[in-house]
Amino acid sequence: MSIDEKIQQLKQKLMGTLNATSVSDDPDVLEKYAMDETSDLKGDPWLVVYAKCTRDVSITLSLCNTYKIPVIPRGAGTGVTGGAVPVSGGVVLSLEKMNKILEIDTENMIAVCQPGVITGQLQKEALQYGLMYPPDPASLDSCSLGGNVAEGAGGPRAVKYGTTKDYITGLEFVLPDGSILQHGGKFIKNATGYNLTGILIGSEGTLAVITKIYCKLIPAPPVTFDMLIPFQSLHDATSFVHTLLINRIRPAVIEFMEEDALTLAAQYLGEAMPHPQAHAHLLIQLDGDSYSEIEPLLNKILSLCPVDPDTILTAESPEQKDRLWKARRCIREAIHTKSPVFLAEDCSVPRSSIVPFLTGVKQALTPYGIQSIMFGHAGDGNIHIDVLKNNMPYDEFKALVPSLKKIIYTEAYKYGGTITGEHGTGFIRKDALKQFASSQELSLYKRLKKAFDPNGILNPHKIIDSD
Amino acid sequence: MSIDEKIQQLKQKLMGTLNATSVSDDPDVLEKYAMDETSDLKGDPWLVVYAKCTRDVSITLSLCNTYKIPVIPRGAGTGVTGGAVPVSGGVVLSLEKMNKILEIDTENMIAVCQPGVITGQLQKEALQYGLMYPPDPASLDSCSLGGNVAEGAGGPRAVKYGTTKDYITGLEFVLPDGSILQHGGKFIKNATGYNLTGILIGSEGTLAVITKIYCKLIPAPPVTFDMLIPFQSLHDATSFVHTLLINRIRPAVIEFMEEDALTLAAQYLGEAMPHPQAHAHLLIQLDGDSYSEIEPLLNKILSLCPVDPDTILTAESPEQKDRLWKARRCIREAIHTKSPVFLAEDCSVPRSSIVPFLTGVKQALTPYGIQSIMFGHAGDGNIHIDVLKNNMPYDEFKALVPSLKKIIYTEAYKYGGTITGEHGTGFIRKDALKQFASSQELSLYKRLKKAFDPNGILNPHKIIDSD
Numbered sequence A, B: 001m002s003i004d005e006k007i008q009q010l011k012q013k014l015m016g017t018l019n020a021t022s023v024s025d026d027p028d029v030l031e032k033y034a035m036d037e038t039s040d041l042k043g044d045p046w047l048v049v050y051a052k053c054t055r056d057v058s059i060t061l062s063l064c065n066t067y068k069i070p071v072i073p074r075g076a077g078t079g080v081t082g083g084a085v086p087v088s089g090g091v092v093l094s095l096e097k098m099n100k101i102l103e104i105d106t107e108n109m110i111a112v113c114q115p116g117v118i119t120g121q122l123q124k125e126a127l128q129y130g131l132m133y134p135p136d137p138a139s140l141d142s143c144s145l146g147g148n149v150a151e152g153a154g155g156p157r158a159v160k161y162g163t164t165k166d167y168i169t170g171l172e173f174v175l176p177d178g179s180i181l182q183h184g185g186k187f188i189k190n191a192t193g194y195n196l197t198g199i200l201i202g203s204e205g206t207l208a209v210i211t212k213i214y215c216k217l218i219p220a221p222p223v224t225f226d227m228l229i230p231f232q233s234l235h236d237a238t239s240f241v242h243t244l245l246i247n248r249i250r251p252a253v254i255e256f257m258e259e260d261a262l263t264l265a266a267q268y269l270g271e272a273m274p275h276p277q278a279h280a281h282l283l284i285q286l287d288g289d290s291y292s293e294i295e296p297l298l299n300k301i302l303s304l305c306p307v308d309p310d311t312i313l314t315a316e317s318p319e320q321k322d323r324l325w326k327a328r329r330c331i332r333e334a335i336h337t338k339s340p341v342f343l344a345e346d347c348s349v350p351r352s353s354i355v356p357f358l359t360g361v362k363q364a365l366t367p368y369g370i371q372s373i374m375f376g377h378a379g380d381g382n383i384h385i386d387v388l389k390n391n392m393p394y395d396e397f398k399a400l401v402p403s404l405k406k407i408i409y410t411e412a413y414k415y416g417g418t419i420t421g422e423h424g425t426g427f428i429r430k431d432a433l434k435q436f437a438s439s440q441e442l443s444l445y446k447r448l449k450k451a452f453d454p455n456g457i458l459n460p461h462k463i464i465d466s467d
Helices: A003-017 A027-032 A054-067 A119-127 A145-151 A196-200 A234-246 A259-269 A291-304 A318-329 A331-338 A351-368 A394-414 A430-436 A439-452 B003-017 B027-032 B054-067 B119-127 B145-151 B196-200 B234-246 B259-269 B291-304 B318-329 B331-338 B351-368 B394-414 B430-436 B439-452
Strands: A047-050 A071-074 A091-094 A101-105 A110-113 A168-174 A180-184 A209-216 A223-231 A253-258 A280-288 A313-315 A342-345 A371-377 A382-388 B047-050 B071-074 B091-094 B101-105 B110-113 B168-174 B180-184 B209-216 B223-231 B253-258 B280-288 B313-315 B342-345 B372-377 B382-388
Touching: A003 A047, A003 A054, A027 A047, A054 A071, A054 A091, A054 A168, A054 A209, A071 A145, A071 A209, A101 A119, A110 A119, A119 A145, A145 A209, A168 A196, A180 A196, A180 A209, A180 B439, A196 B196, A196 B439, A223 A234, A223 A291, A223 A318, A234 A253, A234 A280, A234 A291, A234 A351, A253 A259, A259 A318, A259 A331, A259 A371, A280 A291, A280 A318, A313 A318, A318 A331, A331 A342, A331 A371, A331 A382, A342 A394, A351 A371, A351 A382, A351 A394, A394 A430, A439 B180, A439 B196, A439 B439, B003 B047, B003 B054, B027 B047, B054 B071, B054 B091, B054 B168, B054 B209, B071 B145, B071 B209, B101 B119, B110 B119, B119 B145, B145 B209, B168 B196, B180 B196, B180 B209, B223 B234, B223 B291, B223 B318, B234 B253, B234 B280, B234 B291, B234 B351, B253 B259, B259 B318, B259 B331, B259 B372, B280 B291, B280 B318, B313 B318, B318 B331, B331 B342, B331 B372, B331 B382, B342 B394, B351 B372, B351 B382, B351 B394, B394 B430
Parallel strands: A047 A091, A071 A091, B047 B091, B071 B091
Antiparallel strands: A101 A110, A110 A209, A168 A180, A168 A209, A223 A280, A223 A313, A253 A280, A253 A371, A342 A382, A371 A382, B101 B110, B110 B209, B168 B180, B168 B209, B223 B280, B223 B313, B253 B280, B253 B372, B342 B382, B372 B382
């Protein structure tokens, strides 16, 4: 049977079994699902299936497995490493309609969610009960919880609260043969069987499709206090992060923004720069039960901080906070607007190496005369390094990309770090993984993949090569 | 070749490659390594190998893999589910001589340890730098870090600080073919490749042998405050745990001890019971930066507590603390002394179900007229239920065991819980897992196992059946 015949048969069967409106090959729909937010990457979906329940996921996987047709699971499509892009065709399985918060169990402080729930929505809902779901990717108003689990997403609050993996107590998921499994649940300690939840977090839709998520919530700190500190240089800002680290001061957030990051964000938002003369900023958030609890920490930070306290911008009201955070959260959109083609890296290094790592990368990129913008989670050693094409001819930039990546990853490994802290390997870093991981590690990944997905239908060409 | 010939050849090769003193088939040595701390379970080791470095582990595994001879990795042998028992023979690979703390990196707050490091030793060493490694199994003075990782060990402080899995940022490990891999390291965010660290934690030596461990440390709270609260009944004590839960009061520790648990411990230690009339106790620990920080929480707890405050025993001095904790930590030894044959369960349930779960189990066990002792981590829903043979004839007790287990596990599942919270599946709960897990889950476990260990040489008959 030709591939086209297979797709037609599959489509008929899917339409016959699921709700007919759940399956689409409308060219406009296909166009929309050809991309996620990865710069300069487009795939070619054959069909889009909108799952409305776990059974829909099970039927779709089981049919595709029979036809050996690739399935690309997709949350909100906000990934930046091509995880949701059908690079070699296939069925895009959208989980966005499975977007219900099934339960907020306030006694156990556990939320039970479908994968399409928008992360920020869960946070708002939890807050109604005085609870907090800490992981907070910059895209929290548009990204989905299922995508966060699949990518092992982090966020600014990881410094104090950890990442997605620290808040998932259980998962329901569907294997490629359609079987529905559950691991973990509302209990918080689990030593039964193998840690399936552990391996599924960050597996980028290549092992199973997640259909239900048990999230640990914590009491929300009633008070937060944000401040934006201007520094004269990249080095000064990151050195202050190191000062905080060695003094064991752990705010809820320590975000770093290079001059260009904040400038672009301000332009994008049509606002004035608060400190036009500063070359780098730190955005620090403290949180606690009361101002009096926060105060000693604040004073300690101020006593160590080498900048004039009058230049520090503080935010206490929700409006002031919003303004500070809007700038931080829109950096990537601002970059995308200035230069739709760009390289977005997010290496993770031991926290003590932030200064030499960033200055090393900056120095190594200088000869290329290309704009690089550094920002992100300085407090936990996970920094975004975006390199912009700007006006460089497309082919010239594309030819440069492998060298640029190699420079950045080599610096990260030099300091005992790794390729990615929160965005995942996806499609665009598969080659880097091949370059930096041992052959034994890669072959273990392949065997692991086969254990979950013997026919290799789930999100092929992501993390590792497909056979 | 007969199995005996194989073992002789293997022994010669091991002695030729490793240090000759690293290999033993001395009957006294074999006898010692035939058991761990699991009640009433003895295996039959053929050889014992003491690894002194990662290379030793690699050589041993690679040779055993060639001869297809089972390898049973062993830390300190303090497990209670038979994880380190060579139930069907094989080579016991002891990691106890790999017991060095390689580095305490105070800047990154990461300890790098060999697997044989005693957990309590790491805690003492970290404290020298004002740092804390939170996981604290009751056996912390004798159990090893490698064993903790292999079992996914918990401990009293899990209520506030989580379990072993929350503190491991990376592992070096050896696959059965001898290849040495590393996943993670001193960086704290990682989205590269698959989460191998996640799947290895709690894999009970069935997938790989862990040879180096990166442990996250946190600033040690300088002040701790312990109190022992007596209650009139099991129900009153667990209801107070629920009261704390719904009031979102999260001490560092909420340990529960039934009357018999503390009575046995007091007898074992030759001490008087502090409240001979109480039928249950809670041991609560608060911690923080100062007494003034702890005070509001303490007052809140006291205001909610239904018992006469004068009956609450508090401990502030190290000696007083030691006394309280010695009683809690020796419970299992005390039980073992009274009744060397006993059933040791550690189900995990959603925290809100602690009261109905424990009262349900107690009620269901009553008709059997057999002594059951409940104690453990009430604050996180993970309770130890030990059932003692005492004077019952051995065969009669053994015949009862399957029914007793079924009662306990059925109650746990009734409330959305699971078989084990921290002790693992091991050998003795493999049948229970078969009973309560779906066939798809079990078959996924088998495929996972095969991905790491194609010849099935690593710790066979643990977690799942060996083919």
